[in-house]
Amino acid sequence: MQTRVDPFLAAVIHGALENIAVEMGHKLMRMSYSSIIRESEDFGAALTDATGRQLCECTMSTPLQSGPIPGYIEGIMRELEARGDVVQPGDVFMHNDAYAGASHGPDVGFAVPIFHQGKLAGFSVTTAHHLDIGALTPGSCGIVDAVDAYAEGLQFKAVRVYDAGKKVEPVWQILRSNIRIADLVVGDMEAQVAAARIGADRYSDLLDKYGLETVTGAYEDLLDYSEKLMRDAIAAIPDGKYNARTYIDGYLDSDDPALKELPIEVTLTIDGSDILVDLTGTAPQTPNKPINMPLVGTVDCAVWLTLRSILLDSDEYGAIPQNSGLTRPISIHAPEGCLANPIFPAPVIARFCPGNAVADTVMKAIAPAVPRQVSAGIGNLRVMAFSGQNASGPWVHMEIMEGAYGGRSGKDGMDAVDTLYANTRNNPVEDIESHLPLRVLNYELRENVAGVGQWRGGIGSIRSFELLEDGAVSVEGDGQRFAPWGFAGGKDGAPAHVELLHADGQKEELPSKIPYRRLAKGDRLVAYGPCGGGYGDPFSRTPEDVLRDVLDGLLEVDAARENYGVAIVDGVRLDAAATEELRAGR
Amino acid sequence: MIVLGVDVGGTFTDLILADLTKQELTIHKTPSTPANPAIGVVAGLQAICEKAGVTTSQIGGLFHGTTVGTNAMLEHGGSVTGMITNEGFRDVLHIGRHQRPQHYSIMQDLPWQNRPMIRRQHRHTVGGRLDARGEELTPLDEAAVRDAARTLAGQGVEAVLVGFLFSYVNPVHEKRAAEIVQEEMPDAFVTTSSGVAPQFREFERFTTGAMSAFIGPKVRRYITELQKELHDQGLKGELHVMTSSGGVATPEMIAEKPASTLLSGLVAGVRGGAWIGNHAGTDRLITLDIGGTSADIGIVVDGRLAEADTRSASIAGFPVMLPMIDIHTIGAGGGSIAYIDRGGAFRVGPESAGADPGPAAYGKGGDLPTVTDANLVLGRLAPQNFLGGDMTLDVDASRRVIGKLADQLGRSPEETAEGTLTVLNSNMANAIRSRTVQKGIDPREFTLSGFGGAGPLHAAEVAGMLGVQRVLIPPHPGITSAMGLLTADLEYHALRTAFAVKGAIDHTRLTGLFDDMQSELSGIFDRDGVPAEKRRMLREGDLRYVGQGYELKIDFPDGPLDAAALEQVWQAFHDRHRTEYGHAFEGAPIEIVTVKMRGLGEVEKLGTPPEATGSAEASPVGHGQCVFRVEDKLQVFETPYFDRTDLPVGQSMQGPAILLQTDSTTVVPPDWSFEVDRFANVVMTHDGQ
Secondary structure, eight states: OSSSSHHHHHHHHHHHHHHHHHHHHHHHHHHOOOOOHTOOOOOEEEEETTOEEEEEEOTTOHHHHHHHHHHHHHHHHHHHOOOOOOTTOOEEEEEETTTTSSSSEEEEEEEEEEETTTTEEEEEEEEOSOOOOOOOOSSSEEEEEEESSSSSSOOOOOOEETTTTTEHHHHHHHHHSSSTTTEEEEEEEEHHHHHHHHHHHHHHHHHHHOHHHHHHHHOOOOOHHHHHHHHHHHHHHHEEEEEEEEEEEEETTTSGGGGGGEEEEEEEEEETTTTEEETTTTTTOOTSSOOOIIIIIHHHHHHHHHHHHHTOOOHHHOOOOOSGGGTTTEEEEOOTBBBBBBOOOOOOOHHHHHHHHHHHHHHHHHHHGGGGOBBSBOOOOEEOOOOOOOOTTEEEEEEOOOOBBOBBTTTTOOOBOOOOTOOOOOOOOHHHHHHHSEEEEEEEESSOOOOSSOOOOOEEEEEEEEESSSSSEEEEOSSSSSOOOOOOOOOOOOOOOEEEEESSSSSSESSSSSEEEOOOOOOOOEEEOOOOOOOOGGGGOOOHHHHHHHHTSSSSSSHHHHHHOOOEEETEEOHHHHHHHHHTTT | OOEEEEEOOOOOOEEEEEEEETTTEEEEEEOOOSSHHHHHHHHHHHHHEEEEEHOGEEEEEEEEEEEEEHHHHHTTTOOOOEEEEETTTTTTTHHTOOOOSSSSSSSSSOOOHHSSSSSSGGGGSSOOOOOOOSSSOOOOOOHHHHHHHHHHHHHTEEEEEEEEETTTOOOHHHHHHHHHHHOOOSSSSEEEEHHHHSOOHHHHHHHHHHHHHHHHHHHHHHHHHHHHHHTTOOSSSSSEETTSSEEEEOOOHHHHOOOGGGHHHHHHHHHHHHHHHHHHOOOOOEEEESSOEEEEEEEETEEOOOOOOOOTTTTTTTOOOOBBOOEESSSSSSEEEEEOOOOEEEEEEEOOOOOTOOOOTSSOEEEEEEEHHEEEEEEESSSSGGGGGGGOHHHHHHHHHHHHHHHHSSOOOHHHHHHHHHHHHHEEEEEEHHHHHGGGGOGGGSSSETTTTTHHHHHHHHHHHHTEEEEEOOOOOOHHHHHTTTTOOOOEEEEEEEEEEEESSOOOHHHHHHHHHHHHHHHHHHHHTTTTEEEEEEEEEOOOOOOOOOEEEEOSSSSOOHHHHHHHHOOOOOOHHHHHSSOOOOOOOOEEEEEEEEEEEOOOOOOOOOOOOOSSSSSOOOOEEEEEEETTTTEEEEEEEGGGOOOOBTTEEEEEEEEEEEEEEEEEEEEEEEETTTSSSSEETTOOO
């Protein structure tokens, strides 16, 4: 491969770029106040060039945060151009426009421009999910009935929060007066600015040391490098069209058929080393419900993430720099006005679950072409926002409930884990109960529900919360109607569900989307996570693996016999002869 | 008094015997015996005593670094372990933080699910629950604990962890349950999560407790057997084992807290580096210990070994909540392989040719280009003088493998060899930056100490990349770790969760927590027989702004903690936050999350290093054509090779030069000068300082 910079120097510069992004993320995570950033790690940090091409990203940041960063910069630049405005040294921009690069409103980006010898040379950017963004109800998750973009909270389109080095106080005042729990949120924003500035300083030093031309050459090489790896991997797949369709819940309790059981359709066309991802067939946008997905910022990230995780699996390839080169061979098409390409001002704030369903559908489409590199269907996630008001003021807590992976070639699915484009961390029970009027009653694996297969699906969790004082909850989830798909002879997994147990003993099954709902002290929410699909013929699962699940209390003896053809005596011992007979007699 | 340091590594067991009165050192290396490391230790003990002309009974203390616990974790070879935990929380260890280690991977494994230390079938739940303040919501179901213990005994479990929510605030349920389990399983290793790591975050605390139980029986067995073997050999002095925090502990303490040995074998190097640095007049040091496959980096600030914060420490992919020295290990060493990856990028490591077949230069069938081959091609290793002449290097083989790589890259062999070193050195420099620049520390104010077999080869060029002006190479780079063992004091830690916010501090309670920890540690020192005047108690605390999730460690003053004393602490926190992150939230409320006490018990150890004798004049033992990059161009220098033990003391000389000795080779690049100091260290200084 022809390179612009000698391979040794290039390796040195690439290492330096990685180091900068890691430092930004490290500092942001450690400085920030809200658990969504510091514990869940729902943040992004990256450097881009002057046009927004991403050079490197922080390895700790979550893909759905770092992925959109190039879009944020393109959006900012477009907005500035429209205003006839230019970037100056010392500026810091705030941006969250879901129709101009951002993933959705709560993911606010802060961009610090980098100048080299008087010219704009790039941006240092941090993004993070904020607890509240001044929407119609408390919290920034579980807003499932915003009627349009304006109902979703404050919109920032390339807003200067520092103007040539000077803090723009009025903007910060607007933030403080329009955001609930402003101390936390504004503290996190200040941390974002501080971390982005560190990245800018370091990048600037790098440019001083090696010169713009060399550094540019080195990262152009890096983009080519990532592109080549992706192209080689795509070229290895037989040309052709690969199609899959899955369904999301939408609003299961709605009377409007256009709002529930909505198709997500993906057709991949592989032509040499190029992939066209076409979402034609996906349901039309929901004009007054916020489950629409920005094409840039959500759908593109979901597609890229899935394809690179399958085709360039880091477990096999090692760490490949995430940059704009990786996405060059991939083009994405979604008809205007569909869920995957909504028209402004269609609301988008609850795009998280449908986006992960797009990722799952891409995997389902490509699975027959690369069966050893995929998992069976994944279980989607749900986000719960708890809130309330007490003597010490308003409180908001967001909890992302895990899904599970499907079985894989040679391996069971990952149990109770964030899936695909989401990779956050849970909040420790001891952290939650120390700071909030909530009690966690249990946190375990579900039993006897795993997706059956030679490699069983990952098992979902059960987690329950009790309100210790009056409060409220909002839920933004999906995957309660349709079970994750089984693959290659494996059976489907199990859908999720959520129960509300009232303090008075009454039990209520809840749909996957619950707008702000008041709860009384003593009410309990019980969330059952989904289980991933099974992979391969269950009668090929080794009896030892089946026995292990029985001993571990994850599978009942009867189910072992029925689903796997494995006979277990006294609940602890394999009966080899009986097993053989069962398996032969199928 | 005579003391002995024994550092058991993967390949070799290094020993160093010091006669503290006569100021004499004896050194010995013997092959390790991984199946039972005690065999190698005893063999080494006998050999070194003979070499030094002493008997084992004259040895007053034996200081030991072991990897038994570390390997049990890395190889997943611990005991069958059980757990008793709260009803409803059977799978805390399995779900973890519900995060995947890799963002972009479908086929990855989750260590806690694929290699569980405690299988689900061995995790039992019982009734009983505390709230966040430690108050009882449901009493402990003692009958259920007893039933569970009986079941575990029937399941063949050797070690049991008792882990309950909020035990760090109130350990009452854990303690009672542990008693019951021990009654039912008298031979089992029983531990509680609060006894191991009394800090909040249940997954991390339970995991640390599980680790202690998992490796506990193995470590305890090893230490007991070793003690017996040593006793049989006639050793009368005490055995001390190095812990992850850089101090040593008695066998009794290790038996109680086996997980404290997880970094035992690693930290001694940093300790040794710090001691040498201290005598060379520097207390700000970067230690770079490079072996065949990895480089271990440690930082010493103002004489103190930098510690890992509790949220960053991990081993074998599992989080560890124990006091540990911050050692950053990367896959970069003499055996690291240079290659072009499938995307066409040039890389060095982390894959290593190891010791077998090793680099092509070893002539043992290695046919991949390594860092050692690159050093040889550039003339930086003397083929006839490797390992003091014990091994001859095959220059032609190195040229062949480097040449092949060079052809693929379309570069000259010299460029390729030099590029290999540049990339490796740059990886190490980046690793050092992550522990210095990224934490607000300017490495240019530091000295870099290179040791281990390959450290002295790379130290100067890594220093150059960081702007470090001074490099220190200890007299015996290969046994710096063993030496470090002889420089440590007894060190124990106590910790309490405080959760005290500025403005609402109960001063009496806070002072009480420290008093309580002081008496806990005093009890241990009483047991160890450390006299009062040899004890030191240092106060520390982990602080954060209210709402943050990561803490910074701040020193606390002695005496009553009144408002004035705490004012100092608050200010120190703001300063530290600004230094470390580049920003402080002045005016925001601060929370003391945990308070800690570090107890040091002085033991007899190495005083000053032996004085160098040196020669009157330096005379090269040979010359070589060495290639260096100077002013961004590759240039060939006629370079003298010196026998390091035959250099004059205190006489500055100009690089380039190659210094040969039995256990290592030191490279002095052209823009560096060097001299031997009075303690036989080689001190390199960057020209133009």
